[in-house]
Each structure stands twice: as C-alpha cells, then as structure tokens.
Amino acid sequence: MADAFKARYSSGAQIRTGKIRSAAACAAAAVIVSRRLKVRSQKCTARKILLEFQEACYTPLARLRQVVDAMAVEMHAGLVSEGGSKLKMLPTYIDRLPDGHERGLYYAVDLGGTNFRVLRVQLGGLEGRVIKQEYEEVAIPPELMLGTSEQLFDFIAKELVSFVAREGQDFRLHAGQNREIGFTFSFPVKQTAVNSGTLLQWTKGFKVNDAVGEDVVAALQRGIERRGYKMRIAALVNDTVGTLAGGRYWNNDVMIGVILGTGTNACYVERAEAVSKWAGDIPKSGEMVINMEWGNFWSSHLPRTYVDESLDNESLNPGEYGFEKMISGMYLGDCVRRVLVRMAQEACIFGTPVPHKLLEAFSLMTPDMSKMHHDDSSDLKVVAEVLKRVYGIQNTTVGIRKIVVAVCDTVCQRGARLAAAGIVGILKKIGRDGSAANGVIKRNTFEQSDMNGFHDEVPVHYTSGGRTVVAMDGGLYEHYTKFRNYMQEAVVELLGEGSKNVVIELSKDGSGIGAALLAASHAEYVIS
Ligand SMILES: Nc1ncnc2c1ncn2[C@@H]1O[C@H](COP(=O)(O)OP(=O)(O)O)[C@@H](O)[C@H]1O
Numbered sequence: 001m002a003d004a005f006k007a008r009y010s011s012g013a014q015i016r017t018g019k020i021r022s023a024a025a026c027a028a029a030a031v032i033v034s035r036r037l038k039v040r041s042q043k044c045t046a047r048k049i050l051l052e053f054q055e056a057c058y059t060p061l062a063r064l065r066q067v068v069d070a071m072a073v074e075m076h077a078g079l080v081s082e083g084g085s086k087l088k089m090l091p092t093y094i095d096r097l098p099d100g101h102e103r104g105l106y107y108a109v110d111l112g113g114t115n116f117r118v119l120r121v122q123l124g125g126l127e128g129r130v131i132k133q134e135y136e137e138v139a140i141p142p143e144l145m146l147g148t149s150e151q152l153f154d155f156i157a158k159e160l161v162s163f164v165a166r167e168g169q170d171f172r173l174h175a176g177q178n179r180e181i182g183f184t185f186s187f188p189v190k191q192t193a194v195n196s197g198t199l200l201q202w203t204k205g206f207k208v209n210d211a212v213g214e215d216v217v218a219a220l221q222r223g224i225e226r227r228g229y230k231m232r233i234a235a236l237v238n239d240t241v242g243t244l245a246g247g248r249y250w251n252n253d254v255m256i257g258v259i260l261g262t263g264t265n266a267c268y269v270e271r272a273e274a275v276s277k278w279a280g281d282i283p284k285s286g287e288m289v290i291n292m293e294w295g296n297f298w299s300s301h302l303p304r305t306y307v308d309e310s311l312d313n314e315s316l317n318p319g320e321y322g323f324e325k326m327i328s329g330m331y332l333g334d335c336v337r338r339v340l341v342r343m344a345q346e347a348c349i350f351g352t353p354v355p356h357k358l359l360e361a362f363s364l365m366t367p368d369m370s371k372m373h374h375d376d377s378s379d380l381k382v383v384a385e386v387l388k389r390v391y392g393i394q395n396t397t398v399g400i401r402k403i404v405v406a407v408c409d410t411v412c413q414r415g416a417r418l419a420a421a422g423i424v425g426i427l428k429k430i431g432r433d434g435s436a437a438n439g440v441i442k443r444n445t446f447e448q449s450d451m452n453g454f455h456d457e458v459p460v461h462y463t464s465g466g467r468t469v470v471a472m473d474g475g476l477y478e479h480y481t482k483f484r485n486y487m488q489e490a491v492v493e494l495l496g497e498g499s500k501n502v503v504i505e506l507s508k509d510g511s512g513i514g515a516a517l518l519a520a521s522h523a524e525y526v527i528s
C-alpha cells in the first residue's frame with residue numbers, strides 16, 4: 001500500500017509538481033513576455049520620439065537656402081540702421097588688418113566663454129614674422145561669470161600683471177615703446193573707438209549685471225592701474241575679429257572670421273560705403289570689419305523644436321541668441337539631454353525613476369555628447385561609459401544606446417548645417433558665393449513683420465570674387481569631427497561648383513595673436 005501510495009503520491013505529486021512547474025513556467029513565461037512587450041513598447045515610444053525630433057530638425061537643401069538668403073537679407077538690414085535686424089552688425093573701427101610689417105613686443109588678453117588666455121608675442125616684421133610667443137590659459141572661475149564687474153576685471157588684470165612680471169629675456173620692448181595690449185572680449189560690444197566700447201549684453205554663461213553698459217576697456221584699465229601697472233589697451237576686439245586678423249596676417253584671401261566654440265559668431269570685411277548706419281568718416285581703406293553677432297540671428301526658416309523652446313526659456317538670456325543656442329558648444333549637449341529626458345519620462349529608456357541628474361540643465365556637456373557620437377564600438381561601450389559616469393545609468397541595451405547616438409547625430413547635424421548656411425549667407429552678401437552678378441532677395445512677410453517697415457526687396461550687391469578663406473576657430477569646430485564634416489559637406493552642397501573657391505581653415509587660437517597684431521597696427525608708438 002505504502003508503496004502504491006508513495007508511487008501514486010509521488011506520481012500525483014509529480015503531476016502536481018509538474019502542474020505547479022508548468023504553472024510557474026507559464027507564469028515566468030508570461031512575466032518574460034510581458035517584460036519583452038513592455039520593453040518593445042518602450043522602444044517603440046522612444047523611436048517615435050526620435051523620429052518626431054528628427055523630422056523637426058530636418059534641414060533639406062531647400063530649407064538651408066532659405067536660411068542663406070535670410071542671413072544675407074538680415075545682414076543688409078542690420079547695416080542700414082541700428083535695430084534694423086536681430087543681427088547687430090557692429091562696426092569694429094578696424095579698417096585695416098595686419099599685413100606682416102608689424103614689429104615689437106605686444107600683449108593680448110582673451111576672455112572667451114570658457115577660457116581666459118594671456119599672451120605675449122615678439123613680432124619681427126615681414127622677415128621675422130612671429131619671432132616668439134608665449135601664452136597661459138586659465139579656466140574662468142564660474143563664480144566670476146555671475147559676480148561683479150570689478151571682480152571680473154580684477155581677475156583679468158591680476159592674471160595679466162602676473163604674466164607680464166614673468167616676461168623673461170627673450171622678449172624686449174623697442175626703445176621708447178610701452179607695453180600695449182590687444183583685448184579680445186568675446187561678447188557683444190558697441191565700439192566707440194578701436195580701443196573702447198560698451199558692453200551691450202552678456203551671453204553664454206555670463207551675467208555680470210553691473211558691467212552691462214560699461215566701457216570694458218576702461219574697466220580693465222582701472223583693474224591694471226589698481227595693481228600699480230601702466231599698460232595701454234591699443235585695441236578692443238571681438239574674438240571673431242581677432243581670428244580674422246590672425247588669419248589675414250598670413251593670407252590675404254581671408255575675408256571672414258568665424259568662431260564655433262562655447263558660443264558662436266562671425267565677422268567679415270565689408271565695404272565701408274555699405275555700412276549706411278556708419279556716421280564716421282569713410283576709412284582710407286574703404287573697408288570696415290563688421291562683428292555680426294550672428295548668434296542672435298533669427299528666421300522663420302530655422303527648424304525650431306520643443307527642445308529649443310524649453311532650453312531658451314530656461315537660459316540666462318531668454319528670447320535672444322536663438323541661432324547660437326541651436327549650433328554652439330555650450331548648448332548642443334543640452335539639446336541632446338532634453339530629448340533623452342522626454343524618452344526617459346515617456347518611454348522609461350533608463351528605467352524608473354528618471355535619473356535625477358538627467359533633469360539638470362547642462363549636465364550633458366558637448367564634449368561628452370561628442371564622445372558618444374563618435375563611439376564606433378559594436379556594443380557602443382563608450383556610450384555606456386558616459387551614461388554611467390555622468391548619470392549613473394547602467395544596463396542599457398545596445399538598442400537604447402543606438403537611440404542615444406541617433407539623438408546626438410540629429411542635434412549635431414542640424415547645428416553643423418545651419419552654421420554652413422550662415423557662412424554661405426555671408427559669402428552671398430559679399431558676392432563671393434559664385435552666384436549671379438547682381439540681384440535682389442525678396443524678404444518674406446514674416447521677416448518683414450518683425451522688421452520695422454523695410455522694403456520687401458533688398459538690393460544685394462554681388463561681385464564675383466576670387467578665392468575666399470574663412471578663418472575658423474573654436475573648440476567645437478576643432479574637436480567635434482562629425483560636426484566639422486557635416487558643416488563642410490553642407491557648404492559644398494550649398495555652393496556646388498563655387499565651393500572650390502571657398503576654403504575654411506582652422507586658425508587655432510588666432511584670436512589671441514590677432515588681438516596682439518591689431519594692438520601693433522593700432523599702437524601709440526609705431527616701430528618702423
Ligand atoms: N571634444 C570636444 N567635442 C566637442 N566640443 C568640444 C570639445 N572640446 C571642447 N568643445 C567645445 O568647445 C568649447 C570651448 O571652446 P574654446 O574656443 O576652446 O573656448 P571659448 O569658447 O572659451 O573661446 C567648449 O565649451 C565645448 O562646447
């Protein structure tokens with residue numbers, strides 16, 4: 001009996017166990033299936049968000065051409081009158097660029113959006129050129145970006161004075177020469193002379209409120225004198241102007257200077273007579289370098305998305321520098337982050353809860369975006385490393401990592417193609433884009449509505465030019481390979497055959513040397 005019972009029991013138990021096992025197996029299978037379905041639906045949602053964002057960022061050639069035209073039209077409008085365009089088109093009082101004859105010892109201080117540099121250069125004229133140069137670079141203490149004007153300019157003066165004190169024997173002043181400085185200031189300034197100008201507003205991460213409206217040269221001069229030093233600031237230049245000057249020093253075909261760094265901007269050599277709003281004398285050279293402040297460019301043709309809206313609303317300068325916020329290094333990483341936040345919230349791509357740091361503005365810096373974007377490993381291990389290091393996110397699937405890379409690519413490509421359209425817009429304005437000899441560009445109603453009553457046709461004088469060199473600088477252009485490639489591809493797409501006459505060359509740290517060269521060419525004491 002017992003045996004039979006055992007047998008029955010065991011078989012019954014076996015059956016029961018079997019049933020339990022199969023029920024458990026079914027339950028487990030059901031869990032796995034539901035998990036898989038959930039993961040699949042999350043990925044579908046993430047893909048839907050990605051596709052929607054890609055469509056909104058799309059910059060087909062036709063759209064880029066509209067941006068090109070809008071840039072050229074707004075440049076003209078900004079030259080006609082103050083406030084005629086969102087493009088400030090600031091005369092720089094630089095009406096002649098370095099030509100290689102410069103001699104002597106000159107200094108430069110260069111305040112950018114992330115870095116601050118002091119530099120000295122010994123110039124030896126055409127035969128000697130740059131005999132020797134030295135520079136030091138320091139990261140700008142973040143607290144100074146939000147402090148007072150005196151704190152900021154004292155910091156600059158302190159670094160300069162300390163650098164001068166370590167001049168060494170290799171650098172020497174000519175008899176009778178005082179130390180003169182080129183001051184590169186990478187913010188919008190209304191110049192009142194070649195070596196004076198008032199700050200119009202802060203951009204990027206700066207908000208030193210009591211400096212707005214201040215003459216930044218006088219502010220720095222006070223800082224230097226507070227340290228018992230007497231040095232003359234011979235030129236105040238925007239970093240694009242320094243880059244243009246540094247490029248022209250070596251190559252007469254340089255006509256445009258562009259910065260793609262923390263921020264972005266462009267300057268170019270304009271015909272002085274085209275600057276209708278200029279009340280001063282027409283310079284002997286017949287030319288004037290214009291600081292466009294193109295970061296503030298705006299056109300209805302720009303592909304603005306919900307990401308741009310939210311980024312702008314939360315920025316230090318809402319409603320301004322919309323073009324810069326779409327293409328420059330300070331903002332690209334945050335554009336990516338904002339898309340990932342939506343995917344994390346709506347598709348749980350990083351599990352629940354959403355990693356807290358992911359909600360923090362600027363937590364994804366563009367260098368880390370660039371690292372993920374350039375990850376060419378099969379399992380995207382670099383993407384995994386960045387997500388873990390920055391956000392503590394682990395165990396992402398390769399599929400999710402691919403979506404992250406696709407978001408980086410979309411933001412990068414849009415920025416790069418828009419930068420290309422900006423450059424071609426300048427070429428078009430100065431008649432060096434290989435297009436027709438003369439022409440007009442119709443301004444569409446939107447542009448007209450946001451401009452105070454301009455003609456709906458804007459004459460733009462083209463002359464077919466020779467080779468044009470664009471001197472380019474900035475950490476975004478220099479280090480973000482895919483951005484640089486996308487930009488150059490778009491320039492070729494836009495110019496076609498004409499692109500053969502356009503060269504974009506990296507003029508690394510040209511703004512520092514350029515400022516020193518402009519100090520030399522505008523020095524009080526001229527060395528023959
Ligand atoms: N490896 C990188 N990949 C992408 N962008 C980078 C990289 N390194 C630096 N950048 C961008 O370049 C900017 C710094 O630009 P840079 O011209 O060196 O300084 P500044 O903007 O102060 O003149 C950084 O804010 C960052 O956005």
Ligand SMILES: O=P(O)(O)OC[C@H]1O[C@@H](O)[C@H](O)[C@@H](O)[C@@H]1O
Pocket residue numbers: 111112113114185186187188203204238239240259260261262263264265266293295324474
């Ligand atoms: O060299 P940076 O810091 O990237 O600056 C580039 C541009 O940044 C913009 O925000 C400024 O308004 C410009 O004046 C400047 O040229």
